[in-house]
Amino acid sequence: MSAYTLPRHLGLLVLGALAVLATSYLLEPYRLFQAATVAAFLCATAGLTILTGLSGQLSLGHGALMAVGAYSLALSQRALAERGLTGGGALPISLLVAVLVTTALGAVIGVAAARIRGPYLAGVTLTVAIAVPALTVTFSGVFNGEQGLAVPLAPPPAVLGPYFPYERWQLWLAAAVTLLALLLLTNLVQSRYGRLLRAVRDDEVAAGLAGLPVAGIRVLAFVVSAAAAGLGGALLALLTQNVSPGAFSLALSLSLLTAVVVGGLGRLAGAAWGALLLVALPELTHSLAEALPLTPALAHRMEGNLPLAIFGLTLVLVVIVAPGGVQGHLSRLAHAAWTRLPHRAAPPTT
Known part of the structure; x- marks a missing residue:
């Protein structure tokens, strides 16, 4: 990472914070909540991007890691509230607890991931995705079963005024945490560790022959990805103020x-485009189900299954039309537009 990388990323962080601040005064409460949800999902998709895109490890259990972060935050907030800690200082403690618990689970999965490959790794993470929600139902005395846990959250600071929209405060919280997480992840990707991840992804055998600690790199990738997923789940719990296995x-x-x-x-x-898709797709399918002349029962059934169908169709189309995804396609378009610009005339030679 060059000496100019961190200042550049800090500048982008400030610009992103200013953009969120300005946008938060232009949106209605429901859109503010949606924007905050995008920020929460962005933590999870960014972590999964590092794991799958940079280290080449497939995970089908990141929803379960988000659940671990969400339940950890809920239990921490409830424990702190029972001890009279209900102010704004309790939230950073609960977020830290959520990240640490999910990081520990990610380390356990990462150790297993260092020993297995391909479909076997997918099977392990798939087991985690199924087991975690089932455990919350089995131990209903702790997790309250299917009903889930309420998440106590302090109101916005009094200095913001008595009529300050709660959804705007939620967006500020989610955006602040997500921007800091993205700053850390972006610096990590462009550091020596990011280069090691790509080396292991491109040729694991060559990386091992070059003396790189392949197993350790794979474990660290899972740890970082799990921490980001747990943070995303904790933010989602703050937004919905309830955590349930469903x-x-x-x-x-x-x-x-x-x-x-x-x-x-x-x-x-x-990852940002993916997080936006996760929030926008359910609303689009709901609007589509309402627009079609369907019976209420059929409309309800379609609304439950249509998002997955559209997700699958979108994935097939993207793989065919734009194998690099939305961002890869936009990058190619920007590069093509740049190459078509008239070049400066070369200075005359003497």
Whole structure:
């Protein structure tokens, strides 16, 4: 990472924060909530992009990792509230707990991932995606079964005024945490560690012969990705103020993987497109189901299954038309437009 990388990323962080601040005063409450949800999903898709796109490890269990982060935050917030800690200082503690717990689980999965490859790794992560929601139902005394846990959250600071929209405060919280996470992940991708990830992804045997700790690199990739997923799940719990196993089903894990492929595998900017798709697609399918002349029962059935069908169709189309995803296609278009610009005339030679 060059000396100019961190200042450039900090500048982009400031620009992103200013853009969120300005946009938050232009959107209605429902759109503010949607924007905050995009920020929460962006943490998870960015982590999955690093794992699958940069290290080449396939995970079908990131929805379960989000569930671990969400339940960890809910339990932490409830424990702190029982001890009288309900102010704004409790939230950073709960977020840290959620990240640490999910990081520990990611380390366990990463150790297993260092020993297996391909479909076997997908099978292990698929087991995690199925087991975590089932455990929350089995131990209903702790996790309250299918009803889930309420997440206590302090109101916006009084200095913002009595009529400050709660959804705007949610967006500020989610965006602030996500921007900081993206700053760390972006610096990591462009550091020596990012180059090691790509080396292992491109040729694991050659990386091992070159003396690189392949197993350790694979484990660290899972740890970083799990921490980001847990943070995304914790933010989602803050937004919905409730955590239940139905919100973190296997369909979410599959949707996350599809989203990063559609957005652009291996590109953090592609993770942003994937997060946007995760939030926009359910609303689009709901509007489509309402527009079609269907019976209420059939419309309800289509609304439940149509998002997955459209996700699959979108994935097929992207693989055929734009193999690099949305961000890869945009990058090629930008490069083609740049090459068509008239070049400066070369200075006359003497």
